[in-house]
Amino acid sequence: MTDRPLNVGGFTPFTATDYPGQLAAVVFVQGCAWRCGYCHNPHLQQRPVASPLDWRDIVTTLERRRGLLDAVVFSGGEPTTDPALPDAMRQVRALGFKVGLHTACIYPERLAAVLPLADWVGFDVKAPFEDYHIVTRVPGSGAAAHACVQAILASGVDYECRTTVHPDLLPPDALLRMADELRALGVARYVIQQFRPQGCADAGLRLATGVAYPAEETLDGVRARFPAFLLRRA
Numbered sequence: 001m002t003d004r005p006l007n008v009g010g011f012t013p014f015t016a017t018d019y020p021g022q023l024a025a026v027v028f029v030q031g032c033a034w035r036c037g038y039c040h041n042p043h044l045q046q047r048p049v050a051s052p053l054d055w056r057d058i059v060t061t062l063e064r065r066r067g068l069l070d071a072v073v074f075s076g077g078e079p080t081t082d083p084a085l086p087d088a089m090r091q092v093r094a095l096g097f098k099v100g101l102h103t104a105c106i107y108p109e110r111l112a113a114v115l116p117l118a119d120w121v122g123f124d125v126k127a128p129f130e131d132y133h134i135v136t137r138v139p140g141s142g143a144a145a146h147a148c149v150q151a152i153l154a155s156g157v158d159y160e161c162r163t164t165v166h167p168d169l170l171p172p173d174a175l176l177r178m179a180d181e182l183r184a185l186g187v188a189r190y191v192i193q194q195f196r197p198q199g200c201a202d203a204g205l206r207l208a209t210g211v212a213y214p215a216e217e218t219l220d221g222v223r224a225r226f227p228a229f230l231l232r233r234a
Helices: 055-064 085-094 108-117 129-136 141-155 172-185 203-207 216-223
Strands: 008-015 024-029 071-076 098-103 120-124 158-165 189-194 228-232
Touching: 008 055, 024 055, 055 085, 071 085, 085 098, 085 108, 098 108, 108 141, 120 141, 129 141, 141 158, 141 172, 158 172, 172 216, 189 216, 216 228
Parallel strands: 024 071, 071 098, 098 120, 120 158, 158 189, 189 228
Antiparallel strands: 008 024
16 A cells, blocks of 8 residues: 555557457556667656656546446556556456556566556567567566566466567567567467557667568467467558
């Protein structure tokens, strides 16, 4: 329990893509400890003292949308950064909505604490765990991600495991190595998301040719490792 409301940096009142099979609203929570070059929400990385949006106003909006939406997704930033997240998830559930969670797998203990409050989790795995710092620019980040993936799979919650791929950050051999690691952990549902230059803050990555990556041969290798596989094109 915290006296401070959720620190919200953005709100999408309707989406059909952020929680598979559900019509949802998305709450973007401020704050992320990692600095991934391909991040499309760099404005959410910092945590301002005052919340840009008032969580109470969002709750009022959600109350009016009961019967029109199936779910509310907490995204970011990294939502588990905020100590008010568990209370916010409970509020949403009390309104009758399903609860979705997007996570970059940064804080294993915080994530484990909120998994019982989630109906579905979309989690990012960015690289082979020993190479995580190449993407996140934070030493030791792979160990935290590994622990988070284990917690999600052990919880039994419905999930989507996904990776945004760019050839400069995740070449084919690393992508296949990561797929092997995920399969060994027990990941059964996996999505590759092609890099989109629109909105990316890193000029070098924007200029590189990431849209047509990976090649079909590499995709076939990844696809063969998982019972359920999806390519989300740019």
